[in-house]
Amino acid sequence: MDKLKRKAVNSENKETVSCPPSFARLIWTEISHDKFALASFILLVIIIITVFAGASFVDPGTSTKINLSQINKAPSGKFILGTDSAGRDMVGQLFLGARNSFLIAFGVTVFCGVIGILVGMAAGFFAGMVDNIIMRILDFLAMLPNLMIIIVIISLIPKYNVTTFILVMTAFNWNGIARLVRAKTLQQSNLDYVQASKTLGTSNLAIMFREVLPNIASIIIVNLTLNLAGNMGLETGLTFLGFGLPFSTPSLGTLISYASVPENMQNRPWQWIPAALLIVVMMLCINFVGQAIKRAADAKQRVT
């Protein structure tokens, strides 16, 4: 209510501005007005910079090589977060793990975004037969028990690594975004500006990517941001169950899976609690920022 009032007052006092502010500008206004979002944004940037910088300075000798003389050491001056059951330094593993988890989630989100935009726009723009076929495929994908099929495929791939993992996750996660893009494109393609462009003889591709896409970009960005958090959760879960990254590649999921041994869970919390906290904090931050972007994308909820 408060926001609406403020908006009403603003629109009375100001003259109408002919040039609408850019989306980046809107996001920034929205984030800087919301203390939570601003704090999350700063925290997220700090975490990501620390993790990436930390991961590139990590000493592979202490954090990835097995060292039998340093097994299960509690946190101390030498190992700030202690060591695991193979004598590896937890700080280094945390940096590497967080970086890998973030990169995987990011990769999956970007791939899903690209496929979703292409398929969704094709369905929404050409409508008719194309739309019908694509929608039936999407309906079918929505029916699948995704998680189980991802697990089965991962267990069947003989030599899987980060790339195959990203591809398998992408293959079963792009339908949500495609559905959204389709709905938005359908809406836009009935508007006058698209009809006008068509009459002027602009090619379909040019209309789709130069005219429709910028208009639906904000809602896509919102969705992808929220998906990023979801994908991090999914990666962690799959790796925790043993169907994500191979054990030698640390990710937040492998670190959290130390807790599946009761002894570690109860007596060596330094092995898994930092990773658990880090993923929750990162996902919370991404969600808060995502919500702020969502408000920026929706003219009704915007601050200014």
Next chain:
Amino acid sequence: MWKTIIRRILILIPQVFLISLLVFILANFMPGDALTGKIDPNVSPARLEELRQQWGYYDPWYIKYINWIKNIMKGDLGESTAYKLPVTRLIGQRAVNTFWLALITTVLNYIIGITLGVISGRYHEKLPDKIIVFYTFFALAMPSVVFGLINIFVFSFKFKWFPVGGSVDVKYLAGTIPYYWDKLYHMFLPALTGALLYTVSIIQYLRSEIIDYKNSDFVITARSKGVPENKIYSRHILRNALLPVASFMGGDIASLLGGSIFIENVFSYPGMGKLFLESIQRRDYAVVNALIILFAVLTVLGTLLSDIIMSAVDPRIRIK
């Protein structure tokens, strides 16, 4: 009404067919065949070869597929190589556990969701609402694996209020009252963990519905007639706001019955989700295939149920 349902069912048939085809293709990539579990030194390779011929190992794929579907229709899903049990019996044993867990989770889910949703909508933008909205963010950000582990760490290890895992203590005799009580006790923490996370969608939906209805005409009329505020919420607003939430039930129940893979594994609860992972690790593919088909059918039925509930409570959908 009936027309809608029948049309929905007709759409489902090709989908189920495609899913079965997909599982069949996946099954062909899986190593081993129906005889893998029967290989032992007393059976000669020649005899195995003969059995393979007899059981259609060398048939073309479409004949295999048709036979496979025929067997499923007859309820024969093969035999588990790890347990030496028919798959249907094995799944049946685990399905009971998953069913009870799903039931309790659903009940907790709706109790928590409706309570918090109503409070949040009623005290919109006030302190209780802000706390609940923050909670929904928190629950959305929480991977179920992490939440489950933290709950075990806090409630089972630190406070020792709940057991660490499993479904029932061995010291109780099956069928006695303490036995069921103990089962319930083992189920409570996993069910609560699931419910606290899944309930977010109910809270968010109910909250926005209530906020929408708050200033609608019929509420203003009721208020001006002097209906007490509590009654307005329980009789007038909630009845309307709950309708769409009811339609979530189909999907929720299906996904829960499908065995929440994460929750069951974190709590090592012997349901279908845990059976699925165990079977994959043991390369017991007959069980894996049967579970995928079962879950796909459950999802399909859940969607159907949601649609039916929706068209039953909201006539506008039927007309379309």
